[in-house]
Amino acid sequence: MALHLANERLLRDLELFVVATPANRAHFELSPFGLPLAHDGVVDPLRRESLAFLDLLSVLDAAAFGPEGMPMPRWVFYDAAELPGGIVGFGRRAETLTPHLRDRLRIPSSYAGLVPLSMYIAIPTLAPGVWVGHNLCSLRDQLADEALQGIGKLTKAIALKVFRTTSQIGVTQWNSRALGLHARLGPLRLLTAWTPAHTYPASLTYQVTVDDPALRHLAGEPGASMTFPVPEQWIEGMDHGAMEALQARIEEGEHFCVAGLPESAGSDRQRVPIARLPAP
Template sequence: MTLHVDNARLLEELELFLVATPENRAHFDLQPFGLQPARDGIIDPLRREASSFLDLLSALDAATFGPEGMPMPRWVFYDAAELPGGIVGLGKRADALPRKVAEHLQIPTGYAGLVPLSMYVAIPTLTPGTWVGHNLCSLRDLSADDALRGIGRLTKAVALKVFNARRQIGVTQWNSRALRLHARMGPLRLLTAWTPAHTYPASLTYEVTVDDRALRHLAGEPGNALPSPPPERWVDGEDNGALEALQARIEAGEHLWVTGLPELLPAGRQRIPIARLPRP
């Protein structure tokens, strides 16, 4: 069934790509929502000819996560994503890109192929159908207009469809704007609220059920609103004491959920709706 999104330019002007081994691709949906990969959009990381495109993926990651101090080493791309899982994203031809974007990604002179503008990296778990979302990024902020509005959530939705995911686990920081995007999939059950095992303890680990309705809503398809249970309380993303208290409740056996979209607060903070709900 065809996918419709509120920013139609994304599907009209961008092309789909997938980085995965042939063995992994055999388990994927290579026509997610009826979308076709670009003619050169199936990238095999086991082949030398993939190097130019993989260089651009590294540049995209560095452009988005480098300023935050969390760029991904090239070996992590290969060992933790390209071999066990996959990378899905949307791109555009090099000669159709604004100069600012081309310079930001350091596109080599003479390169005329597909350039990644977004990517979602996911890793399968031992539980069939359960994937860990490892990395989501895009060049939305470099867009001079609204051409890339919604590219992040569309990329994640299409990627999870490619992977045939039925459940997704993710990690993000409480004050990250990405949490708003992830919460568009519906209520997020908290596996952790305070995570000392992570470099940034003020991180949450969540799980969410994946189905077509959730993916279409995430992608930005009009008319696919999801139910949003009322919150019992709101938590400030910078209130470490409150986050540790939530963690204590989780470890005591309570099922706590992020039940809606975070609300922005002054000085770059946000507050997040939390409720105790039955586990499905």
């Protein structure tokens, strides 16, 4: 069944692309919810002809994460994304972009192809159908005039469908706005609440079941809904003590989940609802 969105312009104005090796692509769903790929939307990282598009993906990543000091080196794109997994996103034709945006994205004057405006990267695990979300970004915040409201949610939902994902693992920071987007998939079972192995210990690791109703809710389809357990506590995004205490309980064998969308706690902070889960 086709996907419906409150912001219909997303599906009308944007085109879908997939970056993956032929071997990986053979396992993908290349018509997610009936959406077609752009006529030039299959990008093979093993071929030299893909360089111009892959360059633009690096520019997109730098525009989204460069200000935070977290842009990916090109070898990480290749070794950790394009080769073992895949990249899925949406873009627009170069000729439809304003001269200002073309300059900002460093689009060569001779380039007339698809320009990526969003991407989701995931890496498969040894368990069939289980993928690790590696990177989600878009130019939504930088291009408020481009009618891109909801592009991040749509991009992740469609990508998980393309990858035929049944369960997704992810890592994000407690105070990250992205946590609210990820939580739209449903209750996020916590694998860690405090993560010293990560560069940012105040990160949580989650796993969530993925099916079509969850993907439709994530994408923002009107009428789609999810059921969450009742929260037993709230953890503020800068309360490291609460995170470490919850981590200790997880390591002792208790089970918890993010039980809904975070709420604002003021001054660029948020608080996250937590509920206990029965043992699996």
